[in-house]
Amino acid sequence: MVIDLSVYSKEVVVSVLHRLSYIFTGKLVSKDKQIAEIEFVKIENGYDKENLEELIVKELNDQILRERISQETESVRNLILAHAFSRTNFIKDNG
Amino acid sequence: MAKFLNKEEFYKDNQKYSLLPFKFSDFDKDTKILSNMIGEFQLLPNSTFEDFVNNNLTNDNSLYSDLRDKHFFTDTNTSVALDLLPIKIRTKYQMLSNFTALHIFVVSLRCEHSCPYCQVSRQSQDKNTFDMDEDKAEKALNLVFQSPSENIKIEFQGGEPLLNFEIVKFIVLKAIEIKPNEKNLSFVIATNLALINNEILEFCSKYNILISTSLDGPKDIHNKNRPRKGNNSYEKTIEGINLSRAYLGFDSVSALMTTTYDSLPRVEEIIDEYIKNKFSGIFLRPLSPHGFAIKTKSYSKYRFNEWLDFYKKGLDYIINLNKNGIEFFEHFSQVILKKMLTSDSDGYVDLMNPSGLGIAVAVYNYDGKIYASDEGRMLAETGDDYFCLGSVEDEYSDIFTSEKLLNVLDTTFTKSAPLCADCVYEEYCGADPVFHYATQKDIVGHKPTSEFCNRNIEVFKYLIKLMNESKYVENLFRSWVR
Ligand code: SF4
Numbered sequence: 036m037v038i039d040l041s042v043y044s045k046e047v048v049v050s051v052l053h054r055l056s057y058i059f060t061g062k063l064v065s066k067d068k069q070i071a072e073i074e075f076v077k078i079e080n081g082y083d084k085e086n087l088e089e090l091i092v093k094e095l096n097d098q099i100l101r102e103r104i105s106q107e108t109e110s111v112r113n114l115i116l117a118h119a120f121s122r123t124n125f126i127k128d129n130g
Numbered sequence: 131m132a133k134f135l136n137k138e139e140f141y142k143d144n145q146k147y148s149l150l151p152f153k154f155s156d157f158d159k160d161t162k163i164l165s166n167m168i169g170e171f172q173l174l175p176n177s178t179f180e181d182f183v184n185n186n187l188t189n190d191n192s193l194y195s196d197l198r199d200k201h202f203f204t205d206t207n208t209s210v211a212l213d214l215l216p217i218k219i220r221t222k223y224q225m226l227s228n229f230t231a232l233h234i235f236v237v238s239l240r241c242e243h244s245c246p247y248c249q250v251s252r253q254s255q256d257k258n259t260f261d262m263d264e265d266k267a268e269k270a271l272n273l274v275f276q277s278p279s280e281n282i283k284i285e286f287q288g289g290e291p292l293l294n295f296e297i298v299k300f301i302v303l304k305a306i307e308i309k310p311n312e313k314n315l316s317f318v319i320a321t322n323l324a325l326i327n328n329e330i331l332e333f334c335s336k337y338n339i340l341i342s343t344s345l346d347g348p349k350d351i352h353n354k355n356r357p358r359k360g361n362n363s364y365e366k367t368i369e370g371i372n373l374s375r376a377y378l379g380f381d382s383v384s385a386l387m388t389t390t391y392d393s394l395p396r397v398e399e400i401i402d403e404y405i406k407n408k409f410s411g412i413f414l415r416p417l418s419p420h421g422f423a424i425k426t427k428s429y430s431k432y433r434f435n436e437w438l439d440f441y442k443k444g445l446d447y448i449i450n451l452n453k454n455g456i457e458f459f460e461h462f463s464q465v466i467l468k469k470m471l472t473s474d475s476d477g478y479v480d481l482m483n484p485s486g487l488g489i490a491v492a493v494y495n496y497d498g499k500i501y502a503s504d505e506g507r508m509l510a511e512t513g514d515d516y517f518c519l520g521s522v523e524d525e526y527s528d529i530f531t532s533e534k535l536l537n538v539l540d541t542t543f544t545k546s547a548p549l550c551a552d553c554v555y556e557e558y559c560g561a562d563p564v565f566h567y568a569t570q571k572d573i574v575g576h577k578p579t580s581e582f583c584n585r586n587i588e589v590f591k592y593l594i595k596l597m598n599e600s601k602y603v604e605n606l607f608r609s610w611v612r
Pocket of ligand 1: 553586
């Protein structure tokens with residue numbers, strides 16, 4: 036299965052391979068700077084290449100969205116956590 | 131010319147909202163589930179989800195205010211989430227600053243039962259080899275009171291702790307004698323009750339010692355699970371429960387069940403047995419994969435799917451009992467629901483994150499070795515000492531801030547573990563390094579194929595589905611965590 040790395044980063048592809056590793060083992064092979072290929076090393080019973088490819092595309096898109104949300108909310112997450120732990124004794128002030 | 135803008139125009143101006151951090155996943159083919167940093171969750175139809183993440187959800191959608199009230203976004207009308215979220219997060223992690231509260235003393239490995247799934251017990255009369263002595267007990271106590279926790283609970287386990295009741299008495303009296311003023315101290319004996327008698331109960335009554343026993347269900351299941359001479363474990367347990375209640379008070383006696391292959395088709399009868407004996411709830415526990423349970427193949431006999439059916443059927447039965455006016459709860463669900471419906475959690479070690487190893491519980495074994503959890507010492511009985519933190523001869527700081535313990539806690543933390551870090555159920559889950567080490571030989575675990583992970587996801591989804599389908603169930607579940 037061919038992956039365009041300008042659309043899906045290597046990190047996104049690797050996390051999808053890990054997420055779906057209960058149904059197949061995939062190897063990411065780099066073809067050139069932009070293009071990589073997932074080679075199916077082992078597929079569990081009940082699945083075939085076609086339905087796996089569909090599933091992988093769906094998971095890739097979900098993972099991209101996760102990253103987008105995570106980036107979009109990063110500053111507010113840091114703010115919330117800083118507030119949450121500012122009045123605890125979890126973190127020692129070394130200053 | 132129209133005097134008013136049409137509705138779409140109005141909401142266009144009004145639709146500005148800023149997402150707050152959240153995770154999502156498919157709940158079923160038509161629905162997404164979202165959860166946030168404090169464990170609030172929301173189900174959304176796929177199309178609504180699309181609108182939401184693309185900033186197109188309008189405030190005429192009934193789910194708009196649900197999402198806002200649960201802190202999935204802030205809009206111009208309210209930014210209270212930015213004040214509330216930190217407070218709720220702080221509450222959630224407050225228990226971490228309490229450090230080790232539960233201290234388990236394994237006072238004897240000897241037992242007069244020979245339960246096939248038991249990981250640790252020994253059918254031996256050899257007191258010298260398998261009993262804790264006063265020297266080790268006293269050294270262990272000195273470590274116990276160095277824990278920063280204000281509340282210290284000492285739990286006596288075995289084997290059968292009543293076979294070495296002399297050391298139980300010694301530890302109780304010594305603990306009371308050396309306890310720093312500011313600490314609250316409590317005691318529990320985990321016993322099969324076969325050896326309980328008036329003298330023991332008088333001591334328990336005098337020092338407010340609670341009893342935790344085992345009740346596996348109706349007589350035939352219990353006696354098959356728990357063979358002993360005379361084949362009367364069930365009769366002894368019921369007698370012991372009644373006698374203990376008479377001495378200590380009704381609520382001072384609790385019971386735990388062990389799920390075995392024979393239990394699986396009979397969950398209703400098991401629950402009925404608990405009701406018959408006037409318990410207010412039951413813990414539908416999965417069989418632990420540790421130690422002898424793996425060795426004896428009891429674990430592999432039934433995979434998590436069979437336990438899951440058992441659990442779901444049991445929970446449905448309990449909900450129906452409540453509908454019919456019999457108040458009764460299920461403990462495993464209660465632990466999870468607490469995380470889902472409140473900012474609190476009850477410190478159940480298997481579902482703690484960071485893992486509760488060493489920081490919520492410590493186990494002082496009969497031989498003086500200290501383990502990071504009860505399962506860790508069970509694993510040790512099969513020859514694997516991975517979770518041994520040291521011995522009662524060591525310094526407190528060498529044990530509880532050891533590189534080894536910190537490394538386990540750090541690497542298994544679910545907020546950074548593969549898959550868990552992105553998991554929509556992460557706030558309800560736990561790290562459980564011992565389970566993953568025992569089943570996958572890896573403390574972090576390969577979560578996509580982990581039975582712990584698969585089982586938990588199914589349980590989380592089932593609880594959410596039940597609440598989503600019935601207001602009655604949601605209210606019932608809320609009553610379990612109040
Ligand atoms: S173990 Fe599974 S359910 Fe639990 S947080 Fe990790 S991925 Fe989620």
